[in-house]
Amino acid sequence: MEFGSLSVILLLVSLVRAGRVQERPKASLILVPAGQLFIGEVVTLRCDIQGHTDTEWRYSFYKNEYQPFYSEVREYSFSVVESDSGKYTCRGERRSDSWRSEISDAVTLTVSETPKPELTSSHKGAALIGNPVVLYCKLDQSAGWRFYWSKHTQSPENETKTETYSYTISSVSVSDGGQYWCRAGRGNPVYYTHYSDALWINTTKSPKAVASIKPDEKVFRGETVTLRCDMQGGGDTEWRYSWNKDDYSHNSFSTRKENTISPVRESDSGKYTCRGQRRSDSQTSEISDAVTLTVSDRAQAVLRSSPQSWLTEGDSVTLSCEVRGSSTGWTFSWYRDKDELLSDSSRGAGGSYTLSPAALNHTGVYACRAMRGETAYHTQYSDTQPLWITGVSPPVSLMVSPSRAEHFITDSLSLSCEGQSDSTGWRVRRYTHSEKVSDCSSGWGSAAGTTCSISSLITSHTGVYWCESESGESSNPVNISVTFGFIILDSPVHPVTEGDPLTLRCLYHHTKPSNLTAEFYKNGSLLQTQTTGEMTIHTVSKSDEGLYHCKHPEKGESPQSWISVRVSTRSAAKSAIGLVGVVVGVSFAVLFIILLILLWCYRTRKDGQSLSHFTGHQQNINQTSVQNHRESGAGDSQSGYMQAEHVYDTVERAGRINKSDAADELSDVTYSQIMRKNRKSKNKGKYIPAKPSQTETIYSEVQPGKTTDADTGSMAVTYAEIELKTQKKPKKKTEQTSIDADTVYSELKQNTDKGDVTGLDDSTSL
Secondary structure, three states: HHHHHHHHHHHHHHHHOOOOEEEEEOOEEEEEEEEEEEOHHHHHHEEOOOOOOOEEEEEEEEOOEEEEEEEEOEEEEEOOOOOOOOEEEEEEEEOOOOEOOOOOOOOEEEEEOOOOOEEOOOOOEEEEEOOOOEEEEOOOOOOOOEEEEEEEOOHHHHHEEEOOOEEEOOOHHHOOEEEEEEEEOOOOEEEEEOHHHHHHHHEEEOOOOOOOEEEOOOEOOOOOOOEEEEEOOOOOEEEEEEEEOOOOOOOOOOOEEEEOOOOHHHHOOOOEEEEEEEOOOOOOOOOOEEEOOOOOOOOEEEEEEEOOOEOOOOOOOOEEEEEOOOOOOOEEEEEEOOOOOOOOHHHOOOOEEEEOOOHHHHHHEEEEEEEOOOOOEEOOOOOOOOEEEOOOOEEOOOOOEEOEEEOOOOOOOEEEEOOOOOOOOOEEEEEEEEOOEEEEHHHOEEOOOEEEOOOOOHHHHHHHEEEEOOOOOOEEEEEEEEEEOOOOEOOOOEEOOOOOOOOEEEEEEEEEEOOOOOOEEEEEEEEEOOOOOOOEEOOHHHHEEEEEEEEOHHHEEOOOOEEOOEOHHHHHHHHHHHHHHHHHHHHHHHHHHHHHHHHHHHHHHHHHHHHHEEEEEEEEEHHHHHHHHHHHHHHHHOOOOOOOOEEEOOEEEEEOOOOOOOOOOOOOEEEEEEEOEEEEEEOOEEEEOOOOOOOOOOOOOOOEEEEOOOOOEEEEEEEOOOOOOOOOOOOOOOOOOOOOOOOOOOOEEEEEHHHOEEEEOOOOOO
């Protein structure tokens, strides 16, 4: 039994070695290319036998599990048509003994029409110059494609090939605009798809971003700053933004159009840029120019007074407030004696505050501060500025010895209150930035009555000094400046009277002025350079008022001192007298003109009335004058008197007559006054009235005679003769009565060129 079992085992081993018992391998089918294929494309069927070489097998390929076709090699290729679609399998058959492998799993082959790709781009709308543009050639079916790109024309010779379905233009230029196509290809020989539809690429200039900062100048720690990015020619809605600081382009700190930094710090200082990115396609604008943000320490207001801080009642003074290093967007608030608000930004207060005219109650210590921005950022308060307003003629003056405004340290100084009347009860006071208002007795000086002495000056003694009574009256203040330097200006402490001389000296510490060459300045401008160390203004005027200082090229320069000029009483009196004279002269001139106008109006009115009267009654006068005279003469004769009468006729002006006109035509008719007088007795010189029985006056016509200028031929004088005739009464004895009748001449001068009467002599009496 044991021998029989062993024999069976040995038999089996020998059979295995001989290959008679062996597991069949499995075939594997691969399609190249895999996936969907297209009509006309070449497909390769590849059959592999697991664990065996190609040479020992021949292959059978099956479509839809039947219709076998054979191949001596493991690959079988053919150009597909749509009917080739189906499920394919394969198996191997060993050449030596026809032993077959297991059949492969089925692989599906799908054959479709030739595809057409879709060409798209990464941008929407016009491409912005300088931006990248990506084109996509989309083909949904299968893989293994290469892509071919054409521009302007479908030309295979000018195609650009890519391994992927995208084509990138890294920076678009104007020349990149136009039509584009794409197609795909694979296999060898290459199988091409159809061309895509054309895609138009339009290019346009990229807008530039504009960055701005508000406030747009130097800002201060604690303020609110707004950074804003705007697009030139681009709307707000289509952009998103990126901000960078100090050229760190990959470290954007914001994507908003406006960015607010509040409160701003010194570390926020830097250069800021921005750019826009189009929301629709991420096309970007040009980057903006950099704007610089400079953040300084907290803002400080600076207060100045002009022309000076000590005034006489009635003068004007202007306080000016500004922010050091900044000038825009500020409004100001004004304070007196720390707590009293005079004017503030809510009332639109500007950078100046004027007191005009200054009154005694304006005396005080003034300060200002500035504000700007929606969050009402305030500067620090300015240093205080004292103002002193005194009466026109204060009873006491502060006398300074030595009498100058500037002094060296360690010098001594004497201040005393002196006046025309008793100065008892007056004391010396001062104002400095460190101690404010204090008395001499508070420790900075030695008081003795109305005098205050300082034995050794130091720079903290710089300030304004004045005398003050127990009732609060003040003298005119004086400015005292103590310097640690080597140069001072010897200038008067009190105002200089207009018209007086003024000498300024430049003093070097412990050196006489003759040893010092000095330059003298007024309001910062060089006036003179003197080797004697002094400058003289022989006649001071109001224009000489200002800030003066002197300078030595090597030793330095003095502090500035204000020199005030007051109007002298003489000048004031002359000005007043001159003003009065001008006023009086103008008044008389106006009065004289008014009188002339009234006189002219009176004469014009009178002449107009006379002319109107006589013209309107011309014929009545001509017809009735003789009759009136007769009636009047008859009446007078009965009373024994011959009354004098005035007879007027109308003046009529004719037009200008040419020389060729008739000789008896006159250019003008002029009427004169005729007075009839009583006859004078030859014996006693008395007037004898004519008797009615003797004469009767009859007016005849006025016969004008003419005289001619020998030179010009024009009529110069016209004489009118009135002849009086007597008429005898009937039935009575004729009585030879002679009546002296003076011939009446009325001299009439007339300008024939103008037609105006130029002269008229007195009438002749009868």
